[in-house]
Amino acid sequence: MKFGVVRFPGSCDEVDAVLACEQQGEAEILWHGDRDLKGADVVVVPGGFSYGDYLRVGAIAQFSPVMDAVAEFARAGGPVLGICNGFQVLCEAGLLPGALLPNVELRFVCRQVDVEVANADTPFTRQCAEGDVLSIPVKHTTGRYYAPETTLAEIEERGQVVLRYAEDYNPNGSANGIAGVCNAERNVMGLMPHPEHAVDPLTGSADGACLFASLAAHAAEPAAA
Amino acid sequence: MSDPAATAAADLRGEARALGLTDSEYDLICDKLGRTPNGLELAVFSLMWSEHCAYKHSKRLLGRLPTEGPHLLMGPGENAGAVDVGDGLAIAFKVESHNHPSAVEPFQGAATGVGGIMRDIFAVGARPIAVLDSLRFGELDSARSRYLLDGAVAGIGHYGNSIGVPTVGGEVYFEGPYEQNCLVNAMCLGIAPKERLIRSAAAGLGNHLVLMGARTGRDGIGGASVLASAELGDDDADKRPTVQIGDPFEEKKVMEACLELLDRELLASLQDLGAAGLSSSSSEMASKGEVGLDIDVSKVPLREEDMEPFEIMVSESQERMLAVVEPEQLAAVEKVCERWEVRCTVIGEVTDTRRMRIFDGDEQVGDMPVEALVDDCPLYDLEPEEPAEQIYPAPKRTLDELIATTGDDRASAADDPAAILLALLASSNLASRRPLFEQYDALVQSRTVRRPEAADAAVLQLVHDTGGSTAIAISIDGNGRRVACDPYWGTVEAVLECASNLACVGAEPLGLTNCLNFGNPEKPHVAWQLSRSVEGMADALNQLGVPVVGGNVSLYNQSGDGPIYPTPVVGMVGSIPDAKRTAGIGFAEEGHVVAMCGTPQPSLAGSALAKLRGEPLPTSLAPVDIAAVKRAQDAVRDAVRAGDLASAHDMAEGGVLVAIAESCLAGGIGATLDFFGGDDATYAELEPYLFGEAVGGFIVSGPRDAIDRLAERVPTDVFGSVGGDRLELPVGDRRLSVSLDELRMAHSALAGAFS
Numbered sequence: 001m002k003f004g005v006v007r008f009p010g011s012c013d014e015v016d017a018v019l020a021c022e023q024q025g026e027a028e029i030l031w032h033g034d035r036d037l038k039g040a041d042v043v044v045v046p047g048g049f050s051y052g053d054y055l056r057v058g059a060i061a062q063f064s065p066v067m068d069a070v071a072e073f074a075r076a077g078g079p080v081l082g083i084c085n086g087f088q089v090l091c092e093a094g095l096l097p098g099a100l101l102p103n104v105e106l107r108f109v110c111r112q113v114d115v116e117v118a119n120a121d122t123p124f125t126r127q128c129a130e131g132d133v134l135s136i137p138v139k140h141t142t143g144r145y146y147a148p149e150t151t152l153a154e155i156e157e158r159g160q161v162v163l164r165y166a167e168d169y170n171p172n173g174s175a176n177g178i179a180g181v182c183n184a185e186r187n188v189m190g191l192m193p194h195p196e197h198a199v200d201p202l203t204g205s206a207d208g209a210c211l212f213a214s215l216a217a218h219a220a221e222p223a224a225a
Numbered sequence: 226m227s228d229p230a231a232t233a234a235a236d237l238r239g240e241a242r243a244l245g246l247t248d249s250e251y252d253l254i255c256d257k258l259g260r261t262p263n264g265l266e267l268a269v270f271s272l273m274w275s276e277h278c279a280y281k282h283s284k285r286l287l288g289r290l291p292t293e294g295p296h297l298l299m300g301p302g303e304n305a306g307a308v309d310v311g312d313g314l315a316i317a318f319k320v321e322s323h324n325h326p327s328a329v330e331p332f333q334g335a336a337t338g339v340g341g342i343m344r345d346i347f348a349v350g351a352r353p354i355a356v357l358d359s360l361r362f363g364e365l366d367s368a369r370s371r372y373l374l375d376g377a378v379a380g381i382g383h384y385g386n387s388i389g390v391p392t393v394g395g396e397v398y399f400e401g402p403y404e405q406n407c408l409v410n411a412m413c414l415g416i417a418p419k420e421r422l423i424r425s426a427a428a429g430l431g432n433h434l435v436l437m438g439a440r441t442g443r444d445g446i447g448g449a450s451v452l453a454s455a456e457l458g459d460d461d462a463d464k465r466p467t468v469q470i471g472d473p474f475e476e477k478k479v480m481e482a483c484l485e486l487l488d489r490e491l492l493a494s495l496q497d498l499g500a501a502g503l504s505s506s507s508s509e510m511a512s513k514g515e516v517g518l519d520i521d522v523s524k525v526p527l528r529e530e531d532m533e534p535f536e537i538m539v540s541e542s543q544e545r546m547l548a549v550v551e552p553e554q555l556a557a558v559e560k561v562c563e564r565w566e567v568r569c570t571v572i573g574e575v576t577d578t579r580r581m582r583i584f585d586g587d588e589q590v591g592d593m594p595v596e597a598l599v600d601d602c603p604l605y606d607l608e609p610e611e612p613a614e615q616i617y618p619a620p621k622r623t624l625d626e627l628i629a630t631t632g633d634d635r636a637s638a639a640d641d642p643a644a645i646l647l648a649l650l651a652s653s654n655l656a657s658r659r660p661l662f663e664q665y666d667a668l669v670q671s672r673t674v675r676r677p678e679a680a681d682a683a684v685l686q687l688v689h690d691t692g693g694s695t696a697i698a699i700s701i702d703g704n705g706r707r708v709a710c711d712p713y714w715g716t717v718e719a720v721l722e723c724a725s726n727l728a729c730v731g732a733e734p735l736g737l738t739n740c741l742n743f744g745n746p747e748k749p750h751v752a753w754q755l756s757r758s759v760e761g762m763a764d765a766l767n768q769l770g771v772p773v774v775g776g777n778v779s780l781y782n783q784s785g786d787g788p789i790y791p792t793p794v795v796g797m798v799g800s801i802p803d804a805k806r807t808a809g810i811g812f813a814e815e816g817h818v819v820a821m822c823g824t825p826q827p828s829l830a831g832s833a834l835a836k837l838r839g840e841p842l843p844t845s846l847a848p849v850d851i852a853a854v855k856r857a858q859d860a861v862r863d864a865v866r867a868g869d870l871a872s873a874h875d876m877a878e879g880g881v882l883v884a885i886a887e888s889c890l891a892g893g894i895g896a897t898l899d900f901f902g903g904d905d906a907t908y909a910e911l912e913p914y915l916f917g918e919a920v921g922g923f924i925v926s927g928p929r930d931a932i933d934r935l936a937e938r939v940p941t942d943v944f945g946s947v948g949g950d951r952l953e954l955p956v957g958d959r960r961l962s963v964s965l966d967e968l969r970m971a972h973s974a975l976a977g978a979f980s
Contacts, residue, residue, distance in 0.1 A: 009474070009477065009478050009481070009565065009566060010387070010474050010477055010478075011389075012386075012387075012388070012389030012666075012669050013389070013669055015670065015671070016669065016670065016671045019671055019689060033564075047669075048389060049387045049473075049474060049477075051474070052387075052472075052473075052474030052475075053387075053474075054474070107379070107664055107979070108379075108382050108383075108386055108664045108665070108666075109663055109664070110662075110663055110664070110665060110666050110667055110668065111663055137668055139386070139666045139668065139669075194668070196671075197668045197669075197671065200671070202674050202686060202804060202805065203668070203671060203672075203673055203674055203686070204668075204673075204676070
């Protein structure tokens with residue numbers, strides 16, 4: 001199977017994402033100016049600062065040619081994973097509910113946190129079990145998940161909350177401790193923690209690899225997800 | 226075409242003085258030109274002959290430093306130096322100051338400091354892989370210091386985080402003499418295949434001179450002369466417009482474009498635009514290539530209309546690079562730049578005139594011999610004189626206050642070792658730096674094996690670069706207060722501590738970069754500090770066998786209150802054969818033994834505790850047996866590489882107990898020590914051993930047989946064991962006993978600095 005990893009001019013973590021994907025399958029960079037997804041089975045929108053993000057984070061990226069193609073891919077049921085800036089971009093593009101606001105502390109925070117798998121029945125977490133605790137780093141200034149009360153109730157109800165910060169680990173003031181959410185169809189997911197920085201025990205943890213492994217398994221037999 | 230000689234004013238001596246040139250320097254310029262300079266030429270000369278660009282007070286001194294070594298690939302003189310780390314790879318690195326801009330506007334000053342040092346690294350063809358910073362501010366009870374700290378840390382994070390280069394380490398000290406003149410030094414490392422390293426010499430007659438990146442504005446005009454080469458005064462707010470504004474997104478694109486251009490071998494040479502902008506970058510390229518350059522300023526893309534030719538030549542707008550491109554490669558270069566949405570404009574060409582000729586369209590507005598600009602600035606000998614007494618005031622006593630804030634209710638706490646230990650851990654120079662480094666992305670690029678505070682040096686694996694097991698380690702050090710006590714031995718200590726930090730993660734030093742932050746070198750006592758410091762650095766490096774690969778000198782760091790502490794900052798890069806075999810500082814396992822390896826001679830003179838007690842700075846430090854320290858470093862390094870040690874941590878500020886407490890905190894486990902078992906010694910007799918400072922001591926832990934093997938090579942004193950959740954030891958007839966929670970609480974004292 002093949003992962004496609006989007007590269008905007010201001011992407012920072014795309015090479016890390018490629019390395020994480022390559023543990024599970026093939027991976028190829030998708031240039032922001034192209035609509036061609038190069039036959040990817042899974043698309044990853046990585047972390048970074050897409051187009052500088054001097055405006056609202058992720059606001060410009062939704063208008064790029066590659067995001068046009070990614071939106072189309074997602075509407076057709078293709079799995080799309082947005083990490084950090086990628087999460088922000090997917091929210092801005094309307095592919096995920098809610099929005100990311102500046103951290104409560106208003107500062108960039110780089111920290112290893114524990115997150116709990118809240119829903120293991122998604123293409124992103126099918127190799128985890130509900131309640132699993134994963135040690136994954138966060139690093140962002142704008143990661144406080146927000147959605148209106150009714151939306152929050154809805155996504156909780158439908159099991160769209162995929163990952164939640166463990167007690168005392170919420171680094172940014174996210175509503176309901178939400179670290180990662182998916183859409184109602186469960187084929188698009190965004191998360192603030194960086195699973196691609198948790199795929200090697202030598203650099204701190206390998207707990208993030210299960211997300212990429214889940215996606216690879218899903219791509220191998222999509223009907224089972 | 227007009228002749229610049231005709232536009233030259235009769236005499237610009239007054240203007241020359243205002244731009245920082247002496248009368249004799251002005252006369253020399255007239256002599257080199259064979260006429261008086263016009264305004265543009267004077268502006269360019271004033272920058273090229275400033276301390277910042279010409280090193281006129283430090284060049285002769287720097288010649289004493291060793292610059293040869295077996296691993297050296299590129300030494301001083303290029304944008305950055307480089308060492309060979311095996312597997313066909315080079316690591317380029319350099320540290321540079323951005324002190325005065327940061328004192329004026331900390332966020333942008335620090336941000337553009339990081340941006341500038343990164344350009345130096347990719348200018349030699351290396352991809353930036355890590356940033357470290359070395360910061361100095363006044364005491365934290367000052368609102369100005371907290372403002373500068375807050376702004377500088379946010380600025381460093383803003384630039385490094387946004388560009389995708391991890392900030393993996395650094396250091397910060399708070400001392401009164403930095404109150405008005407903070408220090409912001411940034412170090413960057415880059416990686417490149419050895420054969421891709423590129424020099425900046427312009428070559429090839431008729432080749433295009435291509436300006437890439439941001440448009441040119443009025444920001445930073447005169448920065449090099451006005452800001453970097455004069456003392457700060459009361460009117461610093463007026464200098465705010467001369468501080469540059471950073472745009473990390475632009476730099477990211479310029480960096481990617483440059484690295485792709487080098488990968489495809491489309492550039493003949495490359496240079497970044499830093500201090501003195503186009504003037505210095507172009508004339509240095511011409512000088513190294515022994516050629517001339519014709520530049521047409523009307524071709525330079527501008528941010529503002531109606532800029533004068535001289536403004537275009539001296540602007541310090543950020544995120545710009547200058548390349549020499551063969552005419553037949555130009556179309557391909559333009560195509561790469563277009564893909565990265567990076568501006569790229571031909572602004573001139575390489576000539577054989579050995580002159581810098583500046584045009585504004587058809588009109589020639591400047592004509593200067595390259596040699597006069599780059600090589601003919603007069604060099605000055607320092608006139609050092611040792612001051613009769615210590616020139617720095619005693620620090621304010623803060624010990625009682627600290628003991629009170631660490632919540633100690635012990636009777637007569639000021640001579641209670643537990644209360645003093647907690648006060649030291651809570652003091653601004655020793656408290657955990659977590660609230661700072663959590664503002665930096667330490668992880669991007671997937672190389673970071675040892676994060677800040679986990680080990681004495683940052684460790685980066687190279688598996689994704691080489692496919693092999695090797696790693697590199699980096700440390701940056703420099704304790705200005707110790708150098709203020711004794712410029713020679715204080716600097717020796719800084720170099721040795723840096724090498725000790727590398728030894729603790731199993732790394733062998735390959736090269737060193739330095740940033741010499743001092744006061745006004747025209748003052749005899751500062752000249753003495755500078756000379757003695759460079760002598761100490763040279764002697765230590767010669768004995769360690771480590772060369773200097775490049776660096777930076779930042780002088781005139783003083784205010785009305787006098788000079789800063791003399792602050793030589795050194796950054797060292799070392800190699801590690803196996804990334805899996807690097808020790809952290811944290812104790813690991815119940816039952817491991819704790820030992821001191823090496824033979825440090827601790828003394829309270831000039832120590833962190835002496836500072837908390839408000840004691841005057843001494844005028845000398847104890848000499849160090851450099852060879853003995855090196856033997857201990859070699860032994861520790863080998864033991865770490867053999868996988869023998871569970872932890873290794875060099876004893877530094879605060880002394881042995883602070884080092885042990887840090888190892889307890891990092892490992893989340895206690896220790897019981899018995900090294901002061903005798904109950905006939907008084908606390909006063911024991912205090913120098915507990916809290917005195919010296920280089921060359923290592924707190925190590927591991928299985929008993931591993932420590933015994935270490936003891937066969939160098940003196941190693943086993944004095945305790947790992948376990949429990951308290952740090953406990955007998956101190957004479959008393960018993961020191963503190964819980965991990967108490968240690969942790971004290972150590973997290975800086976959290977409040979950012980609220």
